[in-house]
Amino acid sequence: MARWQPDAPGRLAAAALELFEERGYENTTVIEIAERAGLTKSTFFRHFPDKREVLFGGGALSDLLAEGIASAPPTAGPLDAVTGALDALGRTFFSADRREFSRRRQAVLDANTELREREALKRIGLTASMVEALGLRGVPDRTARVAAKLGALVWEIAYDQWIEADNEEDFGSLARQALAEVRTIGAVR
Template sequence: MARWQPHAPERLLVAALELFEERGYENTTVVEITERAGLTKSTFFRHFPDKREVLFGGGAMTGLLREGIEAAPAGAGPLETVAHALDAIGRQAFTSERREFSARRSAVIATNPELREREALKELGLIAAMTDALKHRGVPDLTARVTAELGALAWKIAYERWRDTSGRADFAELARRALAEVRAASASC
């Protein structure tokens, strides 16, 4: 049985990103990623079903989002619930130390159609997860779907601003601002 490897997904992600930057996504193999990370191929496939998935964390973000929505205060309205989940994501995933890395990751994804397709599918997955988690809180079906779409849009706007600015803006703060803007805009459609 394989030895447990601490932080294997993170090490594989860092190695993959470096290689994709150096020689391109198409010209990098899973074996090269595992060699750079000092891990084995079987460790890679224990964490990720294919080469692309190493950039997408195999569903970790979906889990954080679900937990954040479940943990929101009982009285919070639908978009306010999403704001609580985005706070949690800012604390646990989009920390200031991750900013530069996230910008590099986005730049690599933008260069390759296969990666853009995977990212698009992930986005739909996140919206579906948000919708489900909101329905579990008793939000009516269609309101949950609309909230998830608006929440995902605010998330994207906040993420772009967070990633592309060299400032000290906190992700959770940017997310709350984007949610307020999206809510106001939805009233003028």
Template structure:
């Protein structure tokens, strides 16, 4: 009998990414992923709804963004609350250990139209989550929506820079810099 190994979700994600790179997303099945990870199909479905979700992490990112905005200091401006959320995301998700996975993940997504569409949908959902969290802080709806859109743009820029460049050590730093650049560009218009 084999000994139970921890981190099933991480093992499944690593196995899926390897298989997507080797055989393509379309040619990889849930059974292939589970077998590569040394797990069963039922274990896969305890952690992920389908093989796409291995790359998208369910609602973890939305929860972290909402929590980060909610716990920002009461005196924080809307963009400062979003920056606070990005710091949390950087500490818990976009860690130095995950940089290689993130870079490879981006390449797999770029190679598949269905995954690009799912990535875009996830981005819209995250933007909505940020806007809703800002409204819960008492920010007017239009201001919350605009701030969330600017935050989403900054997050996309920061994620690209962080996952591609070794000189960008911390995601939170990249996100704050991107927010400053987005804010400066908005003020020039």
């Protein structure tokens, strides 16, 4: 692959995933990832701080969630604002063309404790981003924390369903279904 081709981060992520599947996460180096992508080690580090982060999208997810919450209509409640952000996430990161990559990525994560720990920390950070974005909308802290954590739960449920081999439903629809279930359970006394 020529170095001048576009989407270096995407090429690096694809190369890393292939190598992690072939050799295992522990047995793959940054240099090997960069070479497989047709790039240099310095290009790798321009986009990612380490080989773990290559499968986690940098800060783009946090930014997209915050933008989605900020752009929700002023009349939207906290959970509806989070739902709008999850819809935006679905259109950008969880589109049909990324489903197979995401399935393979999840299998690599499931096989490695260090990557599962990184995934858990990333989700905590994403939840914190949602809390902050809701706070900027004037949502009280406790309410923002509850809405963000429910949003994270909805995301997790929708994502797990979205990557199932026999599921072709779009992420946004799955997230809305999970949110409806969460709301129904919350209404049960």
